[in-house]
Amino acid sequence: MIDRGHHPIEPWRLRETRLALDKLAQSESLFAQSNGHIGLRGNLDEGEPYAIPGTYLNSFYEQRPLPYAEAGYGYPESGQTLVDVTNGKLIRLMVDDSPFDIRYGYLTKHERSLDFRTGVLERDVDWTSPSGKRIKVRSRRLVSLTQRAVAAIEYVVEPVDQPARFVIQSELVANEAQPKLSDDPRVAAVLDNPLKPVSHDGGEHGVVLIHRTTRSQQLMAAAMSHEVDTTVRYAMDQDVREDWARTTVIAHLQPGESLRVVKYLAYGWSSLRSETAIRDQVAAALASARFSGWDGLAKQQVDFLDDFWDGADVEVEGHPELQQAVRFALFHVLQAGARAERRAIPSKGLTGAGYDGHTFWDTEGFVLPVLTYTMPDAAADALRWRHSTLKLAKERAEVLGFQGAAFPWRTIRGQECSGYWPAGTAAFHINADIAEAVMRYYRATSDEGFLEEVGLELLVETARLWMSLGHHDRDGRWHLPGVTGPDEYSAVADDNVFTNLMAARNLRFAAEVAAKLPTTARELGVDAEEEAGWRDAAAAVYVPYDAELGVHPQSEGFTGYAVWDFEGYKDKYPLLLHAPYFQLYRTQVVKQADLILATFWCGDAFTDEEKARNFDYYERLTVRDSSLSACVQAVVAAEVGHLDLAYDYAYEAALIDMRNLHHNTGDGLHMASLGGAWSALVCGFGGLRDRDGRLSFDPALPIGLGGLSFTVRWRGVRLKVEIDPVAVKYTVHNGPDSAITLLHAGEEITVRADQPVVRTLEKRRPLLPRPPQPPGREPRPAMAVNEDG
Secondary structure, eight states, rough: OOOOGGSOEEEEEEEESSOOOHHHHHHHHHOOOEOSEEEEEEOTTOOOOOOOOOOTTTTTTEEEEEEOOSTTOOOOOOOEEEOHHHHHHOEEEEEEEEEOTTTTSEEEOOOOOETTTTEEEEEEEEEEESSSSSEEEEEEEESSSSSSSSEEEEEEESSSSSOEEEEEEEEOOSSOOOOOOOOOTTSOOOOOEEEEEEEEEEEEEEEEEEEEEESSSEEEEEEEEEEEEESSSSEEEEEEEEEEEEEEEEOOOOOOOOEEEEEEEEEEEESSSHHHHHHHHHHHHHHHHHHHHHHHHHHHHHHHHHHHHHHOOEESSSSSHHHHHHHHHHHHHHHHTTOOOOOEEEEEEEESOOGGBBBBIIIIEEEEEEEHHHHHHHHHHHHHHHHTTHHHHHHHHHTOOOOSSSOOOSSSSSSSSOSTTTTTOOTTTHHHHHHHHHHHHHHHHOOOHIIIIIIHHHHHHHHEEEEEEEOOTTTTTEEEEEOOOOOTTSSSSOHHHHHHHHHHHHHHHHHHHHSSSHHHHHHTOOHHHHHHHHHHHHHHHHOOTTTTTTOOSTTTTTGEEEETTTTTTTTTSGGGGGOOHHHTTTTTTOOOOOOOHHHTTTTGGGGGHHHHHHHHHHTTTBBOTTTTTTHHHHHHHHHHHHHHHHHHHHHHHHTTTEEEEEEGGGGGHHOOOOHHHHHIIIIIIIIOEEETTTTEOOOOOOTOEEEEEEEEETTTTEEEEOOOSSSEEEEEEEEETTEEEETTTTTTEEEETTBBBEEEEOOOOSSOOOOOOSOOOOOOOOOOOOOOO
16 A cells, blocks of 8 residues: 555645655556556656556557467457557666666655646656765656647756766667566556567657557657757767667766756557658657747646646545545546547556556546546547447447447457456447447537537447347336346346446437437438337336335346355455356345446436435445446445445545555556546535536535535536535636526526526435445545554
8 A cells, every 4th residue: 555654645746755666566657647649657767676667659559369268259369458668768877887776875865746737747866876976866757738749858967066977878668578566367468579670760850769569560659859958068979779779968067067858759650651651750749849848848738737627626625635636536537538539548548558458438437427527528539439449349249149339348449358258248338338428428518510420320339239139028128138237246147227227328319319310310221210119128128126125136136146255255355366256146246336336327217215225235235346436336325315435435436546445556547436536526525417418416515524616617618616514606617608507406597607606505314324335345434544644
């Protein structure tokens, strides 16, 4: 667990006051920088020591075979693994004859900070070499949010009390050795030397290395260029080879003098474009970066982030650690999606290669809600990426014997990469999750062009899958047998409530938009009969209910299973590493919120009493072995009146990586949980819902929070919601004519730029007592004294 003692709690940055060598992997993930196209792990400038070297390009992968002990028809034949591409972060330093390595000599100071308002990672070091030369090193690193292909590093060295000779070696290195950290199946597959050299070139304007993957046949280029600033004489040299390039700067400095090197990096890749085109692309990006200069790039970064925070910030009063954590979460979600531009948003972003760099339903379910309400263009791009893979999804459906599209459970470029079909292929709910994201984006933006160009076809093809997957029984009820819902400890079940309700929503959306856009619908082959079939199935969807217990079974028959031996496994989490799936599948144990997620996303399908009883029942069964769970439980706990429990879950969701709660932050950050931290606060305590195309709020605060404020974007308007223990205030800003009509606790109100609206908060009381959790799975109390300092 990350020791908060050397990570001070500050509202706008993550700071590390000392370097913990035994926690390098976690800190490399926490301090990672990205813009959605380029990802740089927070490795030290000199490259060593390190836990996992990591430089990533979104969707740049290598294929690998998927072995099966016993193959079957329709099993995916190959997987896709994110490649650690050419490392441009490396800046090695020699002080006289001593390499600068924090493991040697004497380290007086080592501090790093990642500022959420500037997007810059700063490092400040005071080090004495084994020979007694004391120096200071200061560096700043950024991945540009405005120049998509560019990253930059500013590196400054100076002697403190004695003159010294400094040799700076700035490098590009391909095919770095990758360590194997554990046998955990969630950790990425290791690839040996995935980059094959194509060409290399160096000149006065920079160095370019071009490589290609062997199986996926993707071409990538990495380029670097330098500026040197010093008042003393210096020498500069350059060496370029197939897999590495080095620029060397040498200077002799007296105390009071300094040597400053600015390193510009550019990255590009393609599976279609030529070597010449890729080389020209990175050369142009490098020229643009040099034209802007370090100061220009830094200023552009601040301007971009100022605009983002103006429409996205969440302010928490009364819990400084939660305040820091939610801004950390928002910053990393922004980094994951800002410039992805029709590429996937992986479940780890570009902070690590955990899960092989794959994208799951996490993106549409947990990341896109945040982007939809804070940076809608990025949400649209992510959905356009899904649309670009539609042909592959239709081919997959055909292989499985279905109509429409079957989107992959895990992928990088659109092909199914899950070799375990009960948790992969059978989890068809991803289709409905995509449809939900389409409609959420449309309702939040009124983007008619998106709906016509992309949205309708996604809705139509996902709806067609449901119609071929489901059937009407002799009583007219519509069923979906043999599916896997969000809970991966329950596979291939009949009539999973979440899947059935979400499929019904998908079908209704498709019918609604087809009727709205009849010309486009007809071009897609949709006729009145097909629309009517969608509506009929949605209206007849079967939702299991256990009348004796007064709860909804997660799927048909679930409440009749034996209850898992929670006491016997209380020290053996996650269960997937200590128990066979067969045993999990046949008992009542829930990996992550499933029926409770249905309560959140399909709230209009349940009464208030049903929500309360369902929450009470499933709290006792849910072990939260998935990072997707705490945020959902936070939202529903708040809705049913357990505000203190919601507070605990919101705290867990937000701190999952900063406290390394799942012990795998080193493989990359959990984007879904970070996005879920926003949902826990905004949808949980803010009560944000989208009701029939209108924003709806029903706020409530737990004891311990003095206030909560947040801003969301809705159809071009920025709405700020300020909640204190007795009242809520709604204001809009985006010009003098800005206005928005919304629901507050069921009351329709209109908020105008010059007319804020204030309403009193009603006390929320639970219908049932606070439920217990499985032994050993109680959330850490949000109001507890920080045991780590």
